[in-house]
Amino acid sequence: MKTFNCDLHIHGSFAGGVSKYMRIPVIAEQARLKGLEVVTTGDVQHANWLQHLKQNLVESSNGIFQDHNQTIHFLLQTEIEDNQRLHHLIFLPDFSHAQEFRDKTKKFGILDCSMCGRPKLRLNAEQIAEITLDSGGIIGPAHAFTPYTGLFSKHDSIAKAYDNMAKHISFLELGLSADSDLADRIASNHQYTFLSNSDSHSPWPHRIGREFNRIQLKEPSFKELKKALQEKTEKRIVLNAGLDPREGKYHETACNQCFFHYTPKDAIQFKWQCPSCKGQIKKGVRDRILELADTEKKAPSYRPPYLHLIPLAEIIQQGVGVENVLAKKVQSKWKDWIERFENEINILVDVPEQEILEFDKTIGGFILAFRNERVHYLPGGGGDYGKPLICLSQEEFESKKNELQEKQNQKNRFKGQKTLGQF
Template sequence: MGLREFNLDLHFHGPWAGGVSKNMLIPVIAEQAQLKGLDVVSTADATHGDWLKHLKQELVEEENGVYRHPGFETRFLVGTEVCCNRRVHHLIYLPDLATAETLRLKLMGKGSLDCAMCGRPQLRMSPEEIAGVVHDLGGIIGPAHAFTPYFSVYAHFDSVKQAYGAEGKKISFMELGLSADSYFADLIAENHEYAFLTCSDSHSPWPHRIGREFTRMKMEKPGFEGLRRALADREDGLITLNAGLDPREGKYHLTACNACYKKYSVEAAEKFKWKCVTCKGEVKKGVRDRIRELADFGEEVHPRHRPPYQHLVPLAEIIQAAVGAENPLAEKVQRPWLKFVETVGNEIKVLVDAPIVELQEIDERIAAYVEAFRAGRVLYLPGGGGQYGKPIICLSEEELERKKTELGDALEGKGDAEKQRTLLDY
């Protein structure tokens, strides 16, 4: 059997992780993932007792740890996320649900696994200890959203190897998170050793959230061993695409107040002792500035095995801009969204693969916005402090230049009290 490409989103959460939609249930996830264009997703939260029961009730095993809901084509691989005693989040992938049960037993007594907010359990274990348990079970582990100011490896360590200690040499991947991309991550030399996962970390099943970041991989067929091989590969190009938000749309891209979202330079934040001069809230260091501290390179550089990174804007947000809606879930957004998806096949095909002429036959105005997005005519009011950035799609180069002038410093997150220096101009 030859290799085929599959779209994977291997990080989101079920209802027991806190702040998660009550609709995050397997039948809904399977349906919405199929509409999005995802071939393979994670089970998520596979150490939580009630969620494990739900998984066993709703999924059937096809073969070798690949699961499917009977009503849909979406495949599920067993995965979860845990938090260690250093406040770092880790993604874990396992051969099957039986192994998840074994992992659960080994974690008993190391933290609460079954509370209403424990889909992502907080464990009294170090990164090295957790990785050792996972590796002994034949699983895969790596840092989740590696750069965010909360709960990430680079928030609390200066390198992945430092975090995982003796287990560090077995780490094959890191998840980039919404506020970083390959361009930023590869400014750190150590990261050239790792495969990059792009995943949604979604708390909602709707396609403007789930699959907003995905990884395209070559496998003979979906499966744990195919995933392991792709994450370990540095020669055969088995990961063919990382796709996700422009980092400026991420919630933690710039250094900002986590209460009023005022943006700061690191120098200004240090001057004010990381307290906001406007509201006295806490100022959190942004991903861009943290990478600037750790960067080994001052310009774009990638290892030979690194695939392209394609910036995405969810189709519902593109349609929202085209029709002037206030909400991506509004009926005047969802109606044309469904028409595009049903006609073309799925959302990822609309965003990435379908010829523009095919989209024009469905709706010329929305197709023009998709074409502008693909051409890179998108400006961003950058996010920070926990607030998402805002994409601004421009239909022409003239509009792009005009809005650059109109928005000025706002595009760099510069406030009135102090002007920030940017890490990179891109």
């Protein structure tokens, strides 16, 4: 058995809002630089994307796909939206089963679902699960806690949503705004494997693999993935890694237009309409989880650690002091680091501290500060990503607390300061 770094949810270039560079050869190369070994294809329901996959992937043995340069492994995956607008993450064994799944769902498409990256079906969660299973696939909720499209935005438990098919659900995807500690506050989640995936819309390594899973597999195949998700006693998932939930864009309750943050109590008082700009206030992932939280009990014994990550380019960005992560200065330093240490996950997680400092004291200092958790976060909300602030020393970390609180207070303008009557 070997461990593989796996990112199991992305989108292809034909889906809405996705980078035109999101094509197999680019994905394979960038995923390798990130340090991923297995990536899913995304969007196997989309006819043109499926054609692109068939042209660019080779099935090397039963259910194991590789790009032509044999850079990394791919597994077939799609995301489906149900009749409540909830998103489901689906894995399929091979092209013929993907075709079978397409044929069975086609007539339920709200649009021509052969031309959607993320098809919307006139079916509920239970019905979609049934078709997935019939087609030999695996299904679970995508970004389960996200407002609008996460399963917990409309249901109190996974079992309720999937009804008679609930016993076949083995995993839930945490999404960028949650982590294992938060999700395990709901006791009924203890029975599910957690997946941390990027849901990336672009192939660049500050997006792809920004969340990933380290999984023990005999080989990177669909069959082995299925075992890893289902057989929890074997502890096949050895690490979940991803953003600190505060970096996620739906972490706290906030307005979706001006991004002011609200306590759930204030949001209810304001009837979920922002008194400042009349935008809609969206309940944050944290507040939704705390609403449902029913246990302080420790996570189940098979739950792996959750490692909070910041993409390397974002760390370098703070080291060189520029606003844009794609700035030349950032990207050329990023390349230097990758040339020296092979891939990003190595640098963020595995390379010894001494070697990091020896290579580049300035940026290395920021990487080690991140590893030692000297990071403050301005939490995200309402669709606006949170922002990390890395502090080089413990003194700086302490002294920045107040400055950050001040910034945060500006975002929480209404928190406890005005009552409804004052508007």
